[in-house]
Amino acid sequence: MIEELGTTSEGYMVINIGPQHPATHGVLRLVMTLDGETIIKTEPHLGYIHRSIEKMCESLSYRQFVYVTSRMDYLSSHMNNHGCSLVVEKGLQVEVPERAQVIRVLMDELTRVASHELWWGAMAMDLGAFTPFFHSFRERETITDIMEETCGARLTMNYICPGGVMADLHPDFQKRVKKFVALFKSKFHEYNELVTGNIIFQNRMKGVGILSAENAISYGCTGPVARGSGVSSDIRKLYPYEVYNKLQFDEVLETGCDSFARYMVRINEMLQSIKIIEQLIDQIPEGEFQAKTKAVLKLPKGEFYQRVETARGELGIYIVSEGGTTPYRIKFRSPGFSNLSALPHLVKGSKIGDLVATMGTLDLVIPDIDR
């Protein structure tokens, strides 16, 4: 055990990174043992924003609990809602109308782009470059505007519900999305010019935070973190849900295993998401946006598991039902929690500056870890 503050018996310095620290993007606390600038040991201390969503959900009905999950990973709230809706639909065996499916996928992909945009800006800021943040927010604003118009909210949208989506698309939706796609494509080269190609940036990222494929699997890393180590883990490809199996897109894989590989995965994933949006935006089928469901949902007795690909990786929702109107037990397997567990391994022996670069590419969202 190390002392809370001060030095260890070996004379190493113990320092608290967080819970209030610019690089942790929230209330994550890392207790680090340092030898000068070199990291000997990292210990995450969690729970500063733990709301026990799992316990809360046990007393909420199957319609209500979906909305609490927007607050877990607030940057991919559509995907969280999507997963919860899917697991309820799986239990009820409801067929979702095609229009709703396409709308859901469109929203997911827009959210993914928005989330990666924010990550890109925030990560560049962690490395000391402030300007990219504003460049990425220029595009992200457009997405949040689209969300606001259709869903009524900019961050925690609560738009996808069991059976379909809450409301039909705004009449301007297609026009706006097309405008966004054009804007994104015209500005995307700036990302590479400003950050990716920068020599300082590459030196900071390459060879930092090495996560081998074997360790990535063992630590349960998913999403861009695993794909940066060459582990195929895209739920959209492996276990397709909704209309993903009809779409043309690639799973982005990098084999660098370092921070730069994870960075490139996310950068290229934005392009893949744009590709999906382009395929779907002109082909939103007509019809109902919501399936007919009962007012009070009751899942049959049993266990249901559904995984979706959020912007951070694999979100698993495990529901144990006793046949009532509320879940008996619900477990969210959040991607950030598993990705975080790899952090102490990743930063061991590197410098404090590397910690920031590594943590940036893990893309941690603290409410997602603490739940």
Added chain:
Amino acid sequence: MLSLENITNTIHEWLNATFNPTLALLSEFVLIGICAIALFAMLGLSLVLMERKVAAYMQLRLGPNRVGPFGIFQTVADTLKLMMKEGLTPDGADKFLFNLAPFVVMIAAMMLLAPIAFARGFQIWDINIGVLFLSAVSSVSVIGILMAGWASNNKYSFLGAMRSGAQIVSYELSAGLSIITIVILTGSLQISDIVNSQENGWWIFKGHIPIVISFITFLIAITAETNRAPFDLPEAESELTAGFHTEYSGMKFALFFLSEYINIFIACALGATLFFGGWMPFHIGHWEAFNQIMDYIPSSVWFMGKTFFLIFLLMWFRWTFPRLRVDQLLSLEWKYLLPISMINLLVVTVMAIMGWHF
């Protein structure tokens, strides 16, 4: 003609005619002190505003635009706010050193002002070792930074101060070596001599590629010495929260903040003096007509223009580049910049002996 030189001479003559020489000298000291402090305040205000406007321009936003026209009084308002704030001293801090540190940094920055030539004949102290004085005194501020980091009794401050020490000591070398190239060409350490030697062209044009190399080295070194991004490791916001001034607040923080900008100004003024001729207008060899036209622009405008151009360059760096890691920072200096500047110094020496420059 109304020039700064005439004004100072008139004041000097009037004081000497009215009072006895000792009293005249004393009153000149007081006048210079008042002018220096006024200049500092003006520089602080204008540079902070400039930084924010430049940053805003690079970041697709407007920057301060509420207080006064185009937000020009924003920094005045900020200064007032900082003055009103309570200057906290942490319980665990070494109170004497903690309170002394900002003044050490500030005084070091103020002393640097002495040998800078602002315009033709407008200079506080034309000391014969001007350049040496500048590079020597500019290193004093690191003592203040170390003092601040140590006395704060905060690990972030301490790490920041240690980084700052390593950084300034390292980059002092290549800054010094690139200054020496100009000294070799000029044959003098005096600022006025260096400026006068550029009457027929600035060294950056006269000195061929070696001087361009030494200018680039100098630019990198002063960016590092003034703790600016991409070398802002001592106060790396995302790593060490605010580095050595984490614990400072109110006016003590403002002194650190101000001295950073003063240091930038002095460093850029030195760069302008050495490589761009200081207050010397843009002259080309023996093109008398062209040179005379250039002389119509006041020398103070030339000096300020060059200095602010260099400051703009530093700001451009800051808002473009990510930060280096601490080991990369040191290897950049010791593995690349130092060998390059040493070889460059040799080349310039050969050039000076053979008279190959213009």
Added chain:
Amino acid sequence: MNNEDLKNKITELFPTATFEEGGEWVNIFIDPAQWKTIAERLRTTNELAFDYLFCLTCVDWKTHFTMVYHLSSTIHRHALVLKIKLERSNPEVETVCDLWRTAELHEREVYDLFGVTFLNHPDLRRLFLTDDFIGYPLRKDFEDPINMIKL
């Protein structure tokens, strides 16, 4: 390997395991005493190669606890759900964080919220809650009159 083959293979390897019908994956119940050996076999047997533990949790059934392990293989892409019944009075089970390193934090989470003790865990402390917190919130009999609102 599809579910049928998986079932046969598991019966062959672990004759004591009992199957539970329902769900999209194969559900098996095993004895807590055997858990560690079974886990090692599952991890290392080439045909199974369960290298990815994608969910680890616990369910409070009021009379007993059930540890639920969701395992998957990144090579064969098959999945398996393992369940272990634990006594409610003294829930204890072997740790698997040496086989699947993600289990380290997940087990700490379960320890924190359910009070299940993981034997031989390297660093078994509360994860989310403070060290002096009394009780295990995700147990069904947990009561907190101040902060919990009964619906």
